[in-house]
Amino acid sequence: MEVKQAIERISKLKDSEIGPTEENVKQKVIVPLLELLGHKRENLEFEYRTRRGGKMDIFIKNVPGDCKVIIDAKNYKEDLNDHVEQIKEYTFDEAALLAVIANGTEIRIYSPLRGVAFEKSLLYSFKRQDLCKESVWNAFSDLLHYDNLATRKVLAKISEREREIRDAMVKEEHFKKELDDRISVIDGGIEIKEDEIEQLKSEKENLLKEAEAKVSEVWNMIGLPLDLFRYPTSVLTYAKTSMEQPYVETRKAGRVSLKELVDAALIGDGQPLYFHNTRTFKEEQAMVLASSSKLKYKNDNKIYSISKLAEILLKKHGFKHDDHGVAGPKYWKTADGKLLWDLNEVIRAKRGDRQ
Numbered sequence: 001m002e003v004k005q006a007i008e009r010i011s012k013l014k015d016s017e018i019g020p021t022e023e024n025v026k027q028k029v030i031v032p033l034l035e036l037l038g039h040k041r042e043n044l045e046f047e048y049r050t051r052r053g054g055k056m057d058i059f060i061k062n063v064p065g066d067c068k069v070i071i072d073a074k075n076y077k078e079d080l081n082d083h084v085e086q087i088k089e090y091t092f093d094e095a096a097l098l099a100v101i102a103n104g105t106e107i108r109i110y111s112p113l114r115g116v117a118f119e120k121s122l123l124y125s126f127k128r129q130d131l132c133k134e135s136v137w138n139a140f141s142d143l144l145h146y147d148n149l150a151t152r153k154v155l156a157k158i159s160e161r162e163r164e165i166r167d168a169m170v171k172e173e174h175f176k177k178e179l180d181d182r183i184s185v186i187d188g189g190i191e192i193k194e195d196e197i198e199q200l201k202s203e204k205e206n207l208l209k210e211a212e213a214k215v216s217e218v219w220n221m222i223g224l225p226l227d228l229f230r231y232p233t234s235v236l237t238y239a240k241t242s243m244e245q246p247y248v249e250t251r252k253a254g255r256v257s258l259k260e261l262v263d264a265a266l267i268g269d270g271q272p273l274y275f276h277n278t279r280t281f282k283e284e285q286a287m288v289l290a291s292s293s294k295l296k297y298k299n300d301n302k303i304y305s306i307s308k309l310a311e312i313l314l315k316k317h318g319f320k321h322d323d324h325g326v327a328g329p330k331y332w333k334t335a336d337g338k339l340l341w342d343l344n345e346v347i348r349a350k351r352g353d354r355q
Contacts (some may be wrong), residue, residue, distance in 0.1 A: 004132075006036055015076055018104050025104050026057050026073040029128065034058075038146035054086075059094075063149040068096040076104030080083040088118040098143060098153070104128065109143055111158050113165065120245075123161050153294075182325070187255055188307030189325020195305045201339040256329075256344040257293040258306075264350070265344045272298075273332040273340065275313045280333055284313055295332075306332065306340070 010032055018028050026046075034044060037315060039060060048059035048070070058071035070090055074083060080101055091099040091112060099110040105128055113121040123143065130136045142157045216226040261267045267288055273295065275284035286295035286309060293302050304312070307328030314320035314331065329340040 003036055006032070007137060008132045010340070011129050013128075015104060018076055020076045022057065022073045022075055025076060025102060025200075029104065030071060030073055030102055030291055033131075034060075034144070037141060037144050050090055052089075052093050054090055054093060056090050060149070062087065064152055067149045067152055067154055068094055069098045069100065069144065069149065070094055070096045071100040071102070074103040075099065078103050080106060080108055084119050091118070097158070100144070108300060113162055123158065123165075184327030185325055188310070188327045191305045191307045191328065192311065192325055195308055258288055258349045259290045259293060260347050262288070262290040266346060267334060270335070273334060275310070275331060276315060276333040276339070277317070277319050277331055281313070281317070286332070296324060
């Protein structure tokens with residue numbers, strides 16, 4: 001009961017009771033918690049110097065060499081994200097198994113995981129106010145209790161947590177891939193619709209010019225040229241629609257233009273691409289037009305969006321029987337066999353769309 005009451009007392013401390021400085025956090029939160037976890041104060045080395053001259057608040061002594069723990073305290077309200085790089089350096093300097101970083105409200109526990117960036121090697125993030133919850137305290141104790149460190153039981157706990165983290169990473173990647181595929185199809189549909197809108201705008205503009213020419217002809221026939229009227233366009237006024245607004249192309253999240261690929265020297269302006277689905281169709285060739293991010297189809301010399309031409313050819317060769325959009329870059333390959341979608345992924349990774 002005494003331990004439980006002590007945990008509750010620490011979890012319920014107000015910021016005014018802790019104080020704003022690193023030393024306050026260390027002495028009123030971290031050290032009392034370590035003592036509750038079976039660590040003796042004489043086995044805590046304060047202001048510990050790392051091999052490269054860094055200084056951390058606490059180094060836990062008298063534990064096996066492969067179970068080293070380093071702890072760094074920060075000001076009560078300091079953002080721990082700003083200090084992840086520092087604790088990472090300390091961790092690798094000392095070959096620590098566990099690295100703890102804490103302010104007055106949050107406690108994070110890291111452990112370097114193989115093949116995983118350090119910032120993603122976060123085992124747990126605990127809120128101080130939640131430490132009184134049995135499940136939270138048990139997880140906290142599993143990693144930092146003296147007995148678990150001394151007997152090396154902590155290694156099994158870390159392995160168990162690592163499996164959970166890696167499983168979550170696999171699920172995250174699968175989920176992202178699934179969403180990427182669906183978004184790409186939507187982007188393809190948007191691209192096709194944008195082309196249709198441009199075509200309709202062009203048709204509308206031609207009709208307006210035709211109407212103006214015919215009206216001018218009518219007035220010219222009776223010797224009153226239209227340009228002599230004070231308001232010559234009054235007979236041609238029409239309600240404004242959203243179609244009349246200047247069309248500004250905005251790059252959708254994740255979209256990659258052909259110009260970006262050309263600028264990155266991944267493809268060349270004017271080079272041929274080949275339609276691909278289950279196999280590459282060498283007879284279905286289109287030329288890259290980087291300036292407009294479109295393709296010029298060799299068989300009819302017409303210009304299409306990447307997705308529209310892919311949709312046409314999918315239908316032509318019996319792969320598609322509906323009018324849903326497609327992710328065009330998934331159906332075009334370069335002469336050396338590189339899929340346009342994979343080249344797009346290179347650009348997305350460079351500009352930070354892929355973490």
